[in-house]
Amino acid sequence: MTAFGLLRTPDRRRPLTGAARRVARLPGAVQIATGIVVVLLLAALFAPWLRPMDTVTVDLGARLTPPSWSAPMGTDTVGRDLFTLVLHGLRVSLLVSAAAAVVAALLGGAIGGLAGAVGGKVDAIVMRIVDVFAAQNHFLFGLLLVVLTRPLFGSVVAVTLSVAVTHWVSTARIVRSEILSLRSRPFVLASINAGASRLHVARRHLLPHVVQALALTFVLLVPHAIFHESGYSFLGLGMPPTRASLGNLVADSQRSLLLGGWWATLFPGGVLFVFCAAVGTIGAWGRDRLDPRSRSELEL
Amino acid sequence: MTTPPVLDIEDLQVRFRARHGVVSALRGPDLRLDAGGLLVVVGESGSGKTVLATALLGMLPSNAEVTGSVQVLGNQVVGASSRQLRALRRDHVALIPQGASTALNPVRTIGWQARRTVRTRRLDPQQGAARIDLELDASGLSPIDTRRAYPHELSGGMQQRVLLALSRAADPDLVIADEPTHGLDADLVDATARRLLEVQQTGAALLVITHDLRLAAALGGETAVLYGGDLLERQATLPLLDRPAHPYTRGLIGALPERGANPIVGSPPDLSALPPGCSFAPRCPLVRADCTTALPALEPIGETGMVRCPYHHEADQDMASHAAAPEQDRHAPR
Amino acid sequence: MWRMIGVRLLSLPAIMLAVALLTFALMWASPYDPAATYVAALTGQDGASQEVRDAYAAAWGLDASGPQQFWAWLTNVTRGDLGISREVPGVPVTRVLLDRLPATVLLLGASTVIVLVLSLVLGVLAARFRGSPIDTGVRMLSYVGTFAPSFWLALLAVYFFAIWGGWLPAGGTGDVRTETGIELRYLILPATTLAISQLGWFTLFVRDTLLDRMRDDHVRFAEAQGASRTGALIRSALPNALLPYVTLAGAHLPELIGGAILIESIFGWPGLGNLARRAAVSVDVPLLLAIVLGGAVLTVLGNLLADIGYRLLDPRTRRSPA
Numbered sequence: 001m002t003a004f005g006l007l008r009t010p011d012r013r014r015p016l017t018g019a020a021r022r023v024a025r026l027p028g029a030v031q032i033a034t035g036i037v038v039v040l041l042l043a044a045l046f047a048p049w050l051r052p053m054d055t056v057t058v059d060l061g062a063r064l065t066p067p068s069w070s071a072p073m074g075t076d077t078v079g080r081d082l083f084t085l086v087l088h089g090l091r092v093s094l095l096v097s098a099a100a101a102v103v104a105a106l107l108g109g110a111i112g113g114l115a116g117a118v119g120g121k122v123d124a125i126v127m128r129i130v131d132v133f134a135a136q137n138h139f140l141f142g143l144l145l146v147v148l149t150r151p152l153f154g155s156v157v158a159v160t161l162s163v164a165v166t167h168w169v170s171t172a173r174i175v176r177s178e179i180l181s182l183r184s185r186p187f188v189l190a191s192i193n194a195g196a197s198r199l200h201v202a203r204r205h206l207l208p209h210v211v212q213a214l215a216l217t218f219v220l221l222v223p224h225a226i227f228h229e230s231g232y233s234f235l236g237l238g239m240p241p242t243r244a245s246l247g248n249l250v251a252d253s254q255r256s257l258l259l260g261g262w263w264a265t266l267f268p269g270g271v272l273f274v275f276c277a278a279v280g281t282i283g284a285w286g287r288d289r290l291d292p293r294s295r296s297e298l299e300l
Numbered sequence: 301m302t303t304p305p306v307l308d309i310e311d312l313q314v315r316f317r318a319r320h321g322v323v324s325a326l327r328g329p330d331l332r333l334d335a336g337g338l339l340v341v342v343g344e345s346g347s348g349k350t351v352l353a354t355a356l357l358g359m360l361p362s363n364a365e366v367t368g369s370v371q372v373l374g375n376q377v378v379g380a381s382s383r384q385l386r387a388l389r390r391d392h393v394a395l396i397p398q399g400a401s402t403a404l405n406p407v408r409t410i411g412w413q414a415r416r417t418v419r420t421r422r423l424d425p426q427q428g429a430a431r432i433d434l435e436l437d438a439s440g441l442s443p444i445d446t447r448r449a450y451p452h453e454l455s456g457g458m459q460q461r462v463l464l465a466l467s468r469a470a471d472p473d474l475v476i477a478d479e480p481t482h483g484l485d486a487d488l489v490d491a492t493a494r495r496l497l498e499v500q501q502t503g504a505a506l507l508v509i510t511h512d513l514r515l516a517a518a519l520g521g522e523t524a525v526l527y528g529g530d531l532l533e534r535q536a537t538l539p540l541l542d543r544p545a546h547p548y549t550r551g552l553i554g555a556l557p558e559r560g561a562n563p564i565v566g567s568p569p570d571l572s573a574l575p576p577g578c579s580f581a582p583r584c585p586l587v588r589a590d591c592t593t594a595l596p597a598l599e600p601i602g603e604t605g606m607v608r609c610p611y612h613h614e615a616d617q618d619m620a621s622h623a624a625a626p627e628q629d630r631h632a633p634r
Numbered sequence: 635m636w637r638m639i640g641v642r643l644l645s646l647p648a649i650m651l652a653v654a655l656l657t658f659a660l661m662w663a664s665p666y667d668p669a670a671t672y673v674a675a676l677t678g679q680d681g682a683s684q685e686v687r688d689a690y691a692a693a694w695g696l697d698a699s700g701p702q703q704f705w706a707w708l709t710n711v712t713r714g715d716l717g718i719s720r721e722v723p724g725v726p727v728t729r730v731l732l733d734r735l736p737a738t739v740l741l742l743g744a745s746t747v748i749v750l751v752l753s754l755v756l757g758v759l760a761a762r763f764r765g766s767p768i769d770t771g772v773r774m775l776s777y778v779g780t781f782a783p784s785f786w787l788a789l790l791a792v793y794f795f796a797i798w799g800g801w802l803p804a805g806g807t808g809d810v811r812t813e814t815g816i817e818l819r820y821l822i823l824p825a826t827t828l829a830i831s832q833l834g835w836f837t838l839f840v841r842d843t844l845l846d847r848m849r850d851d852h853v854r855f856a857e858a859q860g861a862s863r864t865g866a867l868i869r870s871a872l873p874n875a876l877l878p879y880v881t882l883a884g885a886h887l888p889e890l891i892g893g894a895i896l897i898e899s900i901f902g903w904p905g906l907g908n909l910a911r912r913a914a915v916s917v918d919v920p921l922l923l924a925i926v927l928g929g930a931v932l933t934v935l936g937n938l939l940a941d942i943g944y945r946l947l948d949p950r951t952r953r954s955p956a
């Protein structure tokens with residue numbers, strides 16, 4: 001077991017925050033990011049009313065028209081209005097990614113919480129399991145999971161599951177170390193010494209911090225979830241064409257692109273990018289606020 | 301025409317723009333140091349000693365605002381271009397930074413760092429290397445073994461001696477040592493003092509920063525007392541230790557174990573919210589009403605000394621009574 | 635030092651066994667029937683007769699119990715036999731993988747070089763000219779590179795460089811009579827677009843670590859001796875910044891494999907990534923399993939190599955010659 005422990009893959013998966021932290025520190029950046037997220041969420045929510053899907057028709061006369069007033073994002077190779085497709089694609093993408101991020105955060109939170117709160121043997125076993133999952137390549141292992149579960153549960157559940165199974169590890173580690181560090185803090189120790197019950201300590205002192213950490217990991221997981229979902233959909237292994245996500249749209253756009261229709265690629269992927277960047281910026285801001293160590297910009 | 305002093309500081313002001321406001325770390329100390337001179341700067345932690353040393357080299361971080369004048373060998377440092385500053389540091393100044401353990405590159409051998417010093421200072425490779433070996437040898441280190449070692453393989457005292465050896469390689473005109481005896485045993489403190497005095501004897505000017513009054517006593521020369529960025533007193537070291545003028549200096553000396561170990565009541569000032577007037581007033585046993593309205597001027601004292609306290613004469617009687625009743629001092633009213 | 639490397643090398647099989655067990659267990663637990671899928675694909679209809687399916691299942695050893703299957707598969711793996719691929723009918727998985735390996739190694743190798751070289755160059759530049767337009771530009775590019783999906787960037791690059799500009803090929807490998815069977819021109823777009831996904835934050839990491847290290851006492855000591863800022867940055871700060879960089883590279887470069895699936899598919903690259911997609915689409919489980927395992931091996935090896943590299947580079951962890 002000791003030999004095994006030595007192989008622990010270090011958790012250094014914080015690429016997205018790293019990139020976004022600088023941006024998040026710019027004045028107004030978080031406000032703009034929040035604005036973008038809100039607008040896109042509303043657009044996705046009200047897509048069926050803004051641009052009902054049944055208005056999308058194959059119109060071979062309007063094949064591959066560049067962006068215009070009536071079709072702000074142009075049309076694709078069979079003359080469908082891309083703006084409508086993108087709105088609905090965004091809806092699907094956000095739904096699946098949010099579900100995936102929630103499940104991953106909860107799964108990780110539960111496992112990490114268990115390991116941290118119970119400790120001892122349980123903790124040791126959990127950490128070995130974490131090692132095994134951390135040794136996987138996320139995207140590849142997730143692909144295998146999607147392939148195995150999709151015919152059974154359908155695309156939405158398959159992608160959600162695959163993201164959750166490949167991403168719970170980082171959340172579990174964060175929650176576990178959060179609990180471990182909380183448990184040794186003076187105010188918690190004092191409370192335990194004063195005879196507070198386990199439940200009381202957990203509810204009073206641990207839960208608020210853990211919930212905070214979970215909320216943050218959720219936000220940080222969303223871009224990851226989007227990358228996975230769109231990636232699988234792009235490969236034709238995620239959402240079915242009837243529930244096309246933005247990843248499907250980008251995949252479809254390859255035909256348009258060969259004919260010079262750049263807009264069919266630019267807009268669906270662009271929306272994906274803007275949303276991820278905005279969420280990532282908010283996440284970085286949150287991490288900056290929760291993790292004081294990352295704040296020492298001006299100190300010598 | 302007379303040669304300019306090695307170091308001439310006039311009305312040096314350093315402010316840092318920090319998150320929680322503006323920190324004024326230095327407020328106009330006037331200091332002067334001639335060739336062969338020795339100046340010891342003492343003060344509590346946070347009094348601005350390191351900021352002073354850094355400012356002399358023009359190496360303050362970008363959030364610092366500097367006004368006033370610092371001249372090294374007649375060259376103005378404040379506002380100088382980075383090229384000028386580099387040339388000045390390379391050819392005339394050596395800094396032995398605070399914290400020997402972190403001042404050496406942890407992933408390079410001492411030999412590598414010695415070669416870098418020789419290259420950076422544009423010394424002749426052979427002569428430079430020989431000089432460093434000589435200096436290492438003079439401070440009791442084996443040049444061969446030391447060159448081969450990594451910093452972590454040396455003790456704190458050895459690291460300190462390496463830094464001193466590197467600093468002397470180019471025969472600088474000004475040597476600044478920031479806390480050169482921090483964390484060293486008493487006998488090592490004496491050895492360090494001797495090595496520093498050797499530097500002085502070669503004709504270089506020496507600026508030693510310390511909070512260790514015993515090191516000051518071992519070195520002699522002049523001593524300047526810094527408090528909250530203000531220069532409070534400057535005198536020849538031995539008279540200063542013997543007959544301190546400023547109430548703060550008296551407090552510092554009274555805090556020494558052999559003088560009764562009476563610490564000064566209160567804590568150092570918050571540099572981002574300094575009170576008007578004397579920065580020591582809130583802790584001063586002699587505080588008067590006008591101490592808190594305007595910063596007192598520096599008054600001459602002794603032959604060459606200065607003190608920033610108009611009431612320092614009265615302190616003599618006061619302090620005498622304190623020495624008789626140390627208990628009282630500890631509970632002095634704020 | 636060498637002991638620790640030895641111990642970790644020895645424990646490599648242990649973690650791989652666990653990984654294999656995990657993947658195999660997942661596959662076995664999913665009530666997914668490979669035989670049925672295969673038969674359905676073969677005959678083009680879902681309702682193939684039970685006998686046909688059972689025959690295939692028996693032929694592939696699928697009627698054995700889970701542990702038995704795992705054991706059989708494991709003993710085969712240790713002999714270098716990864717089973718029979720269904721995606722490339724009748725050809726052993728090992729053979730299929732080996733055929734595809736050079737192209738992927740070439741692509742991953744090129745991307746790795748791009749990531750390492752560019753991140754160091756750009757990171758050093760940004761740190762040296764902190765706050766300047768260079769710094770701002772590098773940071774913006776890194777930001778875009780991190781949050782833009784690689785497949786999207788790849789398609790945009792194809793449009794711009796191949797379709798609109800016509801400077802580079804849009805995909806394929808070109809003249810197969812070259813040594814690797816791939817013309818270098820064809821490598822540029824795939825390798826670059828694959829690299830971008832990691833490049834952004836590798837660069838930021840270099841920049842930020844360097845700026846941190848620039849505040850270290852020994853770097854300031856070098857400057858106090860009259861070293862130039864650039865000199866101090868490169869000679870004093872960079873060697874120290876490289877230590878965490880090595881760990882980072884070991885932990886994250888293996889992630890390029892995930893991106894390679896997307897990029898190889900876009901450019902029709904004849905490597906393992908493209909194969910993985912085909913295996914996934916046609917549910918060729920032995921093949922996919924082998925590739926997933928390969929990914930895990932690379933991930934673990936990457937971390938191990940990074941640890942060894944770190945220890946070799948850092949004299950504080952290297953045992954001193956007594």
Ligand SMILES: Nc1ncnc2c1ncn2[C@@H]1O[C@H](COP(=O)(O)OP(=O)(O)OP(=O)(O)O)[C@@H](O)[C@H]1O
Pocket residue numbers: 298299300316317318323325343344345346347348349350351352361363398511571
């Ligand atoms: N870059 C900076 N930004 C903001 N404040 C700073 C900066 N550098 C120094 N200071 C402040 O200036 C004051 C003086 O610091 P300095 O390091 O000179 O103290 P010191 O006398 O050397 O103390 P010590 O004995 O602990 O070394 C401190 O209050 C410190 O917080």
Ligand SMILES: [Mg+2]
Pocket residue numbers: 349350351398478
């Ligand atoms: Mg200091």
